[in-house]
Amino acid sequence: MAKGIKIRATAKKDSTTVKALMSHPMDTGLRKDKKTGKVIPAHFIQEVKCEHNGNAVLTALWGPAISKNPYLSFKFKGGNKGDSIKISWVDNKGESASQEAQIR
Amino acid sequence: MMKKIIITMTALGLVAGAQMSAQAGPKEDLKNFRSYFTKKLPAGKTFDDYADGIYIYNQDMYDAWQAIEEFPPYELDISAGEKEYNTAFGNGKTYASCFKNGGKGIAQNYPYWDARAGKVKTLEAEINECRTKNGEKPLKWKKGKLAQLSAYLKNTSRGKAINVSVPNDKGALAAYNAGKQFYFARRGQLNFSCAHCHFDAAGKYIRANILSAGIGQATNFPVYRSKWGGLGTMHRRYGGCNKQVRAKPFKAQGPEYTNLEYFHTYMSNGLKLNAPGNRQ
Numbered sequence: 001m002a003k004g005i006k007i008r009a010t011a012k013k014d015s016t017t018v019k020a021l022m023s024h025p026m027d028t029g030l031r032k033d034k035k036t037g038k039v040i041p042a043h044f045i046q047e048v049k050c051e052h053n054g055n056a057v058l059t060a061l062w063g064p065a066i067s068k069n070p071y072l073s074f075k076f077k078g079g080n081k082g083d084s085i086k087i088s089w090v091d092n093k094g095e096s097a098s099q100e101a102q103i104r
Numbered sequence: 105m106m107k108k109i110i111i112t113m114t115a116l117g118l119v120a121g122a123q124m125s126a127q128a129g130p131k132e133d134l135k136n137f138r139s140y141f142t143k144k145l146p147a148g149k150t151f152d153d154y155a156d157g158i159y160i161y162n163q164d165m166y167d168a169w170q171a172i173e174e175f176p177p178y179e180l181d182i183s184a185g186e187k188e189y190n191t192a193f194g195n196g197k198t199y200a201s202c203f204k205n206g207g208k209g210i211a212q213n214y215p216y217w218d219a220r221a222g223k224v225k226t227l228e229a230e231i232n233e234c235r236t237k238n239g240e241k242p243l244k245w246k247k248g249k250l251a252q253l254s255a256y257l258k259n260t261s262r263g264k265a266i267n268v269s270v271p272n273d274k275g276a277l278a279a280y281n282a283g284k285q286f287y288f289a290r291r292g293q294l295n296f297s298c299a300h301c302h303f304d305a306a307g308k309y310i311r312a313n314i315l316s317a318g319i320g321q322a323t324n325f326p327v328y329r330s331k332w333g334g335l336g337t338m339h340r341r342y343g344g345c346n347k348q349v350r351a352k353p354f355k356a357q358g359p360e361y362t363n364l365e366y367f368h369t370y371m372s373n374g375l376k377l378n379a380p381g382n383r384q
Binding site: 004006008019021023068069071073 | 174175177179180183184333
């Protein structure tokens with residue numbers, strides 16, 4: 001579950017609210033390891049994409065200023081119950097994760 | 105001014121002493137504790153709401169808490185705990201082999217008096233015992249993997265009423281009384297006991313923070329605290345509390361805190377478990 005994304009999407013009237021929780025250390029590259037004293041290399045999410053039924057509804061370019069285990073919440077117009085929501089991210093080390101969920 | 109405060113604190117101490125006399129047994133203590141907090145209930149709340157911690161005292165904070173609770177920050181920890189729980193040890197066994205019912209839905213009975221070992225056992229202590237028994241290294245007590253495992257197990261007991269028992273056993277009563285004594289004993293440079301803040305002054309402000317009630321605190325541990333930015337066990341919180349009254353914290357899972365947890369959790373008997381919780 002190290003690379004998990006938790007998604008909850010709910011449709012209300014003509015808009016959909018998407019909430020997502022991503023598991024990521026989001027290291028800035030400025031912090032030092034307390035034991036070894038060495039700098040922990042930067043490791044952060046660079047791009048987050050959210051697709052609704054295959055159409056991109058949100059693309060976010062992130063940097064090291066975002067907190068550990070980021071929480072993302074946004075609304076978009078449209079979306080019905082049962083539609084698919086896919087969220088994926090790519091970080092600066094090239095690692096990635098994606099998760100699909102259905103709108104409730 | 106200072107003198108006035110000291111006099112008030114002493115008066116409060118006497119009140120607490122009178123209500124929870126040293127001779128009373130666990131059952132009587134529980135009755136007194138409950139009736140005291142029933143009288144102290146904020147308007148419009150029921151006794152079961154004490155499980156909500158400080159949020160019963162302030163509607164705005166309650167609303168904000170509920171909003172976070174819709175998608176709580178401890179979710180990732182529960183999944184991590186579940187994954188760890190189902191991962192086999194080096195010898196092929198899993199955590200489930202150490203617990204009744206595979207560990208599911210039993211957390212409301214912790215901590216309990218283990219007559220054979222002659223001490224109080226907490227859930228965290230048993231998780232680590234399970235590891236050492238199976239040839240693994242014990243985990244750190246206050247946060248990280250152990251807290252995640254505990255959060256997962258407690259989560260399977262969500263909604264069940266806390267059911268800690270103090271059997272009529274010399275050792276069990278001694279442990280219980282040691283915990284009770286700890287709760288009402290003054291300590292630290294500030295000379296405060298747990299009871300000063302969480303019994304007498306529960307619901308009042310300490311600077312900008314509200315003091316939670318001594319009842320119901322045991323329902324939501326391990327807890328995700330915004331202040332910590334992560335999950336922590338009850339003994340981590342005890343240590344923090346002791347530091348705040350300028351006392352040296354005891355070791356996590358040492359006899360002092362274990363006995364305190366025994367008394368403290370017993371006082372919340374009957375309230376529904378909602379662990380892991382999230383608090384400010």
